[in-house]
Amino acid sequence: MPRPIxxxxxxxxxxxxxxxxxxxxxxxxxxxxxxANAYGxxxxxxxxxxxxxxxxxxxxxxxxxxxxxxxxxGPILLLEGVFExxxxxxxxxxxxxxxVHCDEQIDMLATHKTHQPHRVFLKMNSGMNRLGxxxxxxxxxxxxLNALPQVDEISLITHxxxxxxxxGIAHQVAAFAEAxxxxxxxxxxxxxxxxxxxxQAADVRADWVRPGIAIYxxxxxxxxxxxxxxxxxxxxxxxxxxxxxxxLQPGDTVGYGSSFTANAPMRIGIVACGYADxxxxxxTTGTPVLVNGVRTRxxxxxxxxxxTVDLGGVPDAGFGSEVTLWGRxxxxxxxxxxxxxQAAGTVGYELMCALAMRVPVVVD
Ligand SMILES: *Cc1c(COP(=O)(O)O)cnc(C)c1O
Numbered sequence: 001m002p003r004p005i006x007x008x009x010x011x012x013x014x015x016x017x018x019x020x021x022x023x024x025x026x027x028x029x030x031x032x033x034x035x036a037n038a039y040g041x042x043x044x045x046x047x048x049x050x051x052x053x054x055x056x057x058x059x060x061x062x063x064x065x066x067x068x069x070x071x072x073x074g075p076i077l078l079l080e081g082v083f084e085x086x087x088x089x090x091x092x093x094x095x096x097x098x099x100v101h102c103d104e105q106i107d108m109l110a111t112h113k114t115h116q117p118h119r120v121f122l123k124m125n126s127g128m129n130r131l132g133x134x135x136x137x138x139x140x141x142x143x144x145l146n147a148l149p150q151v152d153e154i155s156l157i158t159h160x161x162x163x164x165x166x167x168g169i170a171h172q173v174a175a176f177a178e179a180x181x182x183x184x185x186x187x188x189x190x191x192x193x194x195x196x197x198x199x200q201a202a203d204v205r206a207d208w209v210r211p212g213i214a215i216y217x218x219x220x221x222x223x224x225x226x227x228x229x230x231x232x233x234x235x236x237x238x239x240x241x242x243x244x245x246x247x248l249q250p251g252d253t254v255g256y257g258s259s260f261t262a263n264a265p266m267r268i269g270i271v272a273c274g275y276a277d278x279x280x281x282x283x284t285t286g287t288p289v290l291v292n293g294v295r296t297r298x299x300x301x302x303x304x305x306x307x308t309v310d311l312g313g314v315p316d317a318g319f320g321s322e323v324t325l326w327g328r329x330x331x332x333x334x335x336x337x338x339x340x341x342q343a344a345g346t347v348g349y350e351l352m353c354a355l356a357m358r359v360p361v362v363v364d
Contacts, residue, residue, distance in 0.1 A: 004241035004272050004320075007361045008327070009041050013233035014049025017215045020231045021192075024199045025209050029054035031077060031188070033212030034063065040278075040353040041216060041236055043067060045363045049235070050215065057210055061090050068094050077121060079210075080131065081105050088112045099123050099157060100145065101131040109150045117152035120145060121188065124179065126172040128161040135179035142183060155186040155207075163193035164221040173201060193220035196230055218348030222338035234337055236352055237327025238279070238359070241320055242291070244270040245311065254308050255300035260285050267311040271323045274305040278356040279325055280344035283307075287343040290324035291317045293331030326351070 021030055032053035033039075038046040043063060047070050050056075055075030056067050064076050081099040082088055085108045091098055092114045100106060101123035109118065122142055125132030133141045145151045158176045160169045169189075176189065186207040190198065192214035199205060213220050217234040219227040227234065248254070248262040269291060275281040279302055287298040289307075291314045300308045311317050322330060326337040337348045344351070355361075 002360065004243070005277055005359055006239055007355055007359050008237040008239065009045045009049075009361060009363045010233065010235050010237065010328070011046075011049040011363060013217050013235040014046055014215060015052065017217050017232050017235065018050060018052055021195055021209065021211045021214055024196055025190075025205045028205045029208045031055045031057040031075075031208055031210045032215055033057045033079075033191075033210055034067070035059045035079065035212070036353050037063070039212060039216050039349065040355045042361060044070065045361065046235070047072075048363075054208070061087055061096075064094055064096050065090075081120075081123075082108060084108075085112065088114070088118070091118060092116055097121060097155075099131075100141070101125075101133070103141070106141065106144050106148075109145070110148055112150050114150055117150055119153045119155065120151055121155045121157040122185075124156065124158040124176055126158040126175040126179075128159055128172070130159070132158065135175050138179050139183075153185065154183075155188065156180050156183060157188045160189070160191060160194050163191055163197060169194055169198055169201070191220070196220060213349055216348075216352060218336070218338055218341075218352070222336075222348070223342060227336050227338060228334075234327045234334065236337065236355070238273070238277075238325040238355070239327065239329075240271050240273040240277075240323045240325065242269040242309075242317060242323060243272045243306075243319065245318060246270070246308075253300075256303060257301055260300040260308075267315075268299060269309045269311045269314075269317055269321065269323070271307045271309055271325075272305070273307055273323070273325055274303050276304045276356055277359050278351065278354045279307065280340070280346065280351060280354075282344040282346070283340065284343070288335055288339055290322075290329045290333055290335050292321050293324070293329035293333040295333070295335070 032050040035058045057077040076096050078098040097119040099121045123132035188208035190209045192211040195209045217232045252262045254260040281302045285299045294314045326340050341348045
């Protein structure tokens with residue numbers, strides 16, 4: 001028998017989350033962001049649940065190829081654009097729309113031989129200072145692109161740094177609106193947080209939104225709001241089983257570094273899941289976990305292949321009992337990936353992206 005750990009991708013949750021995003025911005029088209037192998041879920045595994053999107057946005061050309069191989073003929077957008085001139089040939093062949101964020105990418109287009117002009121998304125650095133042309137340089141870049149026979153339609157794109165936090169997006173929206181006021185072309189601004197939190201701002205709705213994390217069922221602004229409060233459902237469950245138990249006496253310690261000490265008699269369960277499966281090693285005693293659908297806590301340190309859990313509230317649990325690390329238990333009980341991420345001092349994005357290769361994945 002294989003080791004009992006398994007991840008499950010929930011097609012119905014993906015559909016629900018996409019519908020939830022659409023409801024927030026009914027007039028916008030929706031890019032399903034499937035970069036990083038669909039945030040660790042697997043592009044091929046999420047495709048069925050997300051095929052109702054208007055397009056797919058990603059970074060890697062081989063991921064674009066995989067989306068085409070699935071039979072998708074609609075829009076695909078490369079969020080970082082091309083990395084070298086010959087990538088443009090693949091863009092032509094696969095009909096990919098691509099971001100243009102720097103002069104070097106315009107230079108590549110200018111020397112590209114193509115019969116089919118490209119649709120590009122000209123990126124503005126409206127304050128995040130990662131990719132894009134500053135508002136002052138944006139128009140020059142637009143004019144350069146507009147003069148190229150290799151370019152057909154120019155759309156306008158920017159990205160927010162603080163859509164999930166107190167600073168918000170108003171300053172970036174203003175910079176973008178000001179610098180693009182009389183430019184033609186479709187606009188796309190909002191990620192998940194902007195789409196859910198700031199949908200009332202007409203500028204955010206724009207023509208397209210670009211949700212990633214929300215469609216995978218994690219709250220973009222946890223813990224201010226939970227996935228449940230946003231009506232989102234976790235699209236990934238990580239589950240395993242107990243492969244042993246131990247009865248502890250007061251003073252007994254658990255695991256590497258003896259970081260947990262029992263102060264009363266207690267029973268613990270040993271779970272076939274560790275950091276080599278993608279469970280974060282930064283989680284410590286107290287991190288929530290479901291055993292037989294009942295919420296309990298991890299004790300001690302996460303090791304490579306195992307964690308240890310308190311069975312105090314789950315007296316019927318034993319060898320083979322179901323353990324839910326995040327996601328949905330067979331009882332229907334839910335443990336949000338955001339809670340585990342918080343316990344590890346990180347965000348849901350990182351956990352889902354870090355699901356390890358050795359974990360078998362099924363789709364339901
Ligand atoms: C990753 C990404 C998104 C999606 O962001 P979420 O926070 O996951 O919704 C949107 N736009 C761009 C440019 C991105 O790189």
